[in-house]
Amino acid sequence: MTTDLPLAVRTVPLDPEDAAALVDLLPAEHPLAWVRRGEGLVGWGVSATLRTRGVTRFSDADKWWAELAARAVVEDAVGEPGSGLVCFGSFGFDADPGESLLVVPRVIVGRRGERAWVTTITEGPFPVDPPVLAPAAAPDAPRDVVFADGSRNGEDWMTVVADAVARIGRGDLEKVVLARDLVATAAEPVDVRWPLRRLASAYPMCWTFHVDGLFGATPEMLVRRERGLVTSRVLAGTIRRTGDDTRDLALAAALARSSKDLEEHEYAVRSVADALEPHCSSMNVPETPFVLHLPNVMHLATDVAGVVHDAATVSSLQLAAALHPSAAVGGTPTPDAQALIAEIEGLDRGRYAAPVGWMDADGDGEWGLALRSGLVEGSTVRLFAGCGIVADSDPEAELAESQAKLVPVRDALT
Numbered sequence: 001m002t003t004d005l006p007l008a009v010r011t012v013p014l015d016p017e018d019a020a021a022l023v024d025l026l027p028a029e030h031p032l033a034w035v036r037r038g039e040g041l042v043g044w045g046v047s048a049t050l051r052t053r054g055v056t057r058f059s060d061a062d063k064w065w066a067e068l069a070a071r072a073v074v075e076d077a078v079g080e081p082g083s084g085l086v087c088f089g090s091f092g093f094d095a096d097p098g099e100s101l102l103v104v105p106r107v108i109v110g111r112r113g114e115r116a117w118v119t120t121i122t123e124g125p126f127p128v129d130p131p132v133l134a135p136a137a138a139p140d141a142p143r144d145v146v147f148a149d150g151s152r153n154g155e156d157w158m159t160v161v162a163d164a165v166a167r168i169g170r171g172d173l174e175k176v177v178l179a180r181d182l183v184a185t186a187a188e189p190v191d192v193r194w195p196l197r198r199l200a201s202a203y204p205m206c207w208t209f210h211v212d213g214l215f216g217a218t219p220e221m222l223v224r225r226e227r228g229l230v231t232s233r234v235l236a237g238t239i240r241r242t243g244d245d246t247r248d249l250a251l252a253a254a255l256a257r258s259s260k261d262l263e264e265h266e267y268a269v270r271s272v273a274d275a276l277e278p279h280c281s282s283m284n285v286p287e288t289p290f291v292l293h294l295p296n297v298m299h300l301a302t303d304v305a306g307v308v309h310d311a312a313t314v315s316s317l318q319l320a321a322a323l324h325p326s327a328a329v330g331g332t333p334t335p336d337a338q339a340l341i342a343e344i345e346g347l348d349r350g351r352y353a354a355p356v357g358w359m360d361a362d363g364d365g366e367w368g369l370a371l372r373s374g375l376v377e378g379s380t381v382r383l384f385a386g387c388g389i390v391a392d393s394d395p396e397a398e399l400a401e402s403q404a405k406l407v408p409v410r411d412a413l414t
């Protein structure tokens, strides 16, 4: 659906108490989410949608959004990033196959610190009354969920990883990220709000998202731009947690010293810093990563920050497009890694591992990487996980790592 009438948009402040549990507000029809630690945005209903694909997917979406935003009539009494007109988006990893979309909801509820707001969007004319907000009835849990291998079983996937390690050893490339999928089947169509609620409470340090069936809790922020400041959280280098805190601390220390993981991490940081540099007047790229502790895994992490000089002409989505695919989800060098993924991975990534997030009318926004994610299609859910493969990678350890990365979505379905 697209709209020819200019959109009428009104944002009014909200008592933060009414936005205390954002995901609990979501109705069953067309829910959208981007939340972390109780803050963020949820939306529902559809005012306008763009679906696109191919190499121009990011530029098509950016152009469509700029035109829609320029024509909209906006009354915004809040003035925060994420108030006023906002779209949610999710992009295909590859130009082909894979669909990309932007959605402008009918209602958006946002929360940032102690400020909360509600935005209503219609096809003119004013005035638009804000809806009365109340927690929705609790969604039903998926029933009788069974898990099966996706495009490859574990054994076959290890063979593919071994092939990649051999090619890296031969000097064909330095790093490639290889992914696999699982298929969950439930007795009835899955209500995505069930796993969303579970993920938002179990992984508060991640960004819990949902756009058009693709949901998850990602720890990786590809790019956030707010008022001229750009940040990116780069992850690469992973270790599984054992559940024993003392042992996990020792493992975290080992991860921070592991030359295999530090090397893999360095590639990922470089790819982000190089792509952001042309847009920044100054940048801060920390020399050493920190260890990000998640309930299932620990990652080497680096927060890259910069001051952008082209916010008036370049949107956060264009920055995401410039960064995609970073070495965290593609590899190094990027073209060789992409070619190898297409040759040996044997998986249609769809929108997994690609930018997902939101953007406002100024082009500010947050685009995470759709990791630790699943795609709901009726009563089935495809779950995805991938691992960065370098010269020292061991196929069995990578399979175990992929299993650990599947845990959040797996658990959220039961």
Ligand SMILES: C=C(O[C@@H]1C=C(C(=O)O)C=C[C@H]1O)C(=O)O
Pocket: 177, 179, 220, 235, 236, 237, 238, 299, 328, 329, 353, 371, 372, 384, 385, 386, 387, 388, 389, 405
């Ligand atoms: C590709 C995924 O994760 C990426 C790969 C990582 C790694 O190999 O160490 C770590 C974080 C992510 O950048 C995934 O979760 O599916």
